[in-house]
Amino acid sequence: MAEARVITDPYTDAANRLKTLTKVMTTKAAIAQTPKELVWTLNKAKLYRYIPVLPKEKRHPVPLLLVFALMNRPYILDLRPGHSFVEFMVNQGYDLYLLDWGAPGPEDKNLKFDDYVLDYMPRAIRKLKAISGSEEFSLLGWCIGAILTSIYAALRGDEGLRNLILLTAPLDFSNKQGLTFARWVDERYFDVEKMLATFGNMPGEMLDYGAKALKPVENYVGNYVKLWDKLDDPRMVEAWQAMNTWVTDNVPLAGGAFRQLVVDLYRSDKLMRGELVIRGERVDLSRIHANLLTVIAGDDHITPPCQSEPIMSKVSSADKELFHVKGGHIGIMAGSGAAKNTWPHIDGWLAPRSQ
């Protein structure tokens, strides 16, 4: 009996594991489940309002707008029920909005930061104000979204922006030796014009390759080895599948914005040097007066801390805080520790400033 069990169990185990592996690798996880309504659209951009769960008198009067990066889907903020920043914030009583940039098509290849910051964001915010009835609002920008929100705060911050939260914000590009991306897009090696002449927009697959190639073994091998080791743990498998669904859902980056990111920021560090010009207006970070919370991931290999810290000395905000969290670029908001560290800290900082 015992011998028979020894012979059959490994095979049954392996068969079950393979079955689970196939399912995980070939199906998409149910993501972005928090109830929301579409309240505004422009071109591919959409503004969602999350359905509040608390009565109005218990909600914070100042609404919060989430602005994610241009080249990834924003549902990382609402990954899966029970593990969603959006769900957490709605439960804490925030009137929460999400700006989804969508996927640019060939007709959007000339879209630049100028368009996103001065055409799309002000219109979305106008709608947010009309719906919420509040003239003031808070902005949370993550990654490239933090670049856009910083530029917005510097150019249009006097239009009701009360609180600004920047997550892993790539704003300072002066430390070329510390930035692998800066080395890769150096003008000696990378011809941005040739790339955009070929593709129009920067393809999502290439951006994905670039992000993964920073840590090739972890992303191309270790990630799957980790899954194989944890295949018997349904909770781990569910978490892995949700994250994999997001990671493989790539979005191209509009050609004009990609050119600005490479030429104006990675190569010339124009934003931090005060030389970035957006539709004729110079972006001066010292014009940011909103309350500022900058969240930095200690182990971030995409946006190292040296890119986010310097903004603290540039802004004119009287109320500002730098918050260091252990974790990676995505892990600080979507990892297993996010619900214990990052989310409560953001809520603790924002709640008294949203009254």
Next chain:
Amino acid sequence: MGDEPTQDGKRFDSMEPWRGMRDVYMDAWAKTMVDMVNTEAYAQASGAMLDSYLTVSAPFREAIEKAMLKTLEHLAMPSRADFISIAERMTNIEMKLDDLDAKLDAMYALLAKPGSAPRTEARQVPQPAKKKAKAKPTKRGKK
């Protein structure tokens, strides 16, 4: 044998030592690779590979695009460029509509404010007309 429970209740896993070795090897491999992708040589090599791909693929791509354009012209069908042009115009129209929508929202908001409606009427209706309107019932009543 291999999966018999041990004294502390856990199942003995004969693969555990192998896994440990694997993890140590992978850590070392990962560090080596991270160091490698951070070099100038890697940046130069990947840039050269990408450049040669773009250079080699360009003539084929252009030929396909030209052939497609001619085919569509012969079939009297719109090309990709036509669709792009229409999509760009649509976005401009959308922006104008959005601005109009916002203006309408603002007007509705003004009208909905308590006490604003009578004032708006007062501004819109000229004073003489108001007097006439008041006078009419009196005249009719007299008649």
